[in-house]
Amino acid sequence: MPNMVISLLPFLLVALTGVSGQFKCPQGTGYFPDLEQCDLYYECSKGNYEEKLCPDGLVFDDSDPNHERCDIPANVECGDRTALQEAKPSKGCPRANGYYRHEDPEICDKFFNCVDGTPVELPCPPEMGFSLRKVHAQVKQCTTRKFSNATSQPTFRDAKTTLMVKVKLPHSFKQN
Numbered sequence: 001m002p003n004m005v006i007s008l009l010p011f012l013l014v015a016l017t018g019v020s021g022q023f024k025c026p027q028g029t030g031y032f033p034d035l036e037q038c039d040l041y042y043e044c045s046k047g048n049y050e051e052k053l054c055p056d057g058l059v060f061d062d063s064d065p066n067h068e069r070c071d072i073p074a075n076v077e078c079g080d081r082t083a084l085q086e087a088k089p090s091k092g093c094p095r096a097n098g099y100y101r102h103e104d105p106e107i108c109d110k111f112f113n114c115v116d117g118t119p120v121e122l123p124c125p126p127e128m129g130f131s132l133r134k135v136h137a138q139v140k141q142c143t144t145r146k147f148s149n150a151t152s153q154p155t156f157r158d159a160k161t162t163l164m165v166k167v168k169l170p171h172s173f174k175q176n
Contacts, residue, residue, distance in 0.1 A: 025049045030065030038078035039085055043068065056088040057095030057114065072098050092119030101130055 025044035026032060031052075034040035041060040042049040054060050054070035061069040061076045088096045092103055093114035100112045102121070108129035112119040124130055 023049055023051070031060075031062070031068045032065060033060050033062040033081060036081055037083040037085070038073075038076070038081040039070070040083075041068075053085060055097050055116070056085060057093075057097035059084070074099070088117065090114075090117040090119070092121075093117055099130075 023032075023034070023042050025042065025047055029045045030043075032042050032044060032049075034042070038059040039054040039056075041052050041054070041062070043052055052068075057072070058070040059073050059076045059078055061067075061071045087094060090096070092100075092112050094100055096114060096117040098114055100114060100119075102108070102110045102112065109124045110121055111124065111130040113122055114120075
């Protein structure tokens with residue numbers, strides 16, 4: 001009998017660890033972030049929760065627990081929630097949704113807006129180059145690249161102030 005208890009002990013520890021690691025809803029209803037994964041969140045109602053996942057390339061905006069909102073990473077502060085779902089890349093899109101630098105490393109004045117894996121090439125405003133510093137820090141080296149529509153070297157600004165990406169891409173949605 002003691003040998004049977006010892007042999008079951010590892011299974012009991014695994015089961016208890018799984019239970020203790022489960023999400024617990026705060027009081028009330030709303031949408032709450034996962035503690036580790038920025039695109040994972042929970043819808044809570046009456047103490048019960050449903051696990052939800054933002055579309056690939058978007059992350060959960062936890063600024064208001066009353067609203068279910070996924071947005072581009074440049075518009076959301078994930079903090080320590082650095083994990084993301086596995087990417088679903090397609091031609092021109094490292095992830096299914098979001099803003100990405102042009103495929104040609106020589107081009108700085110155009111970028112791709114990917115929506116559900118479909119890339120749309122867009123121009124930057126005149127004399128500006130693409131920069132999403134929070135997402136692509138290496139883009140600051142863009143001053144030696146080509147600018148097809150610029151008469152002088154472009155300026156670079158953070159994504160939250162740059163005209164080309166000031167229009168946010170929020171995804172407010174209801175999943176079935």
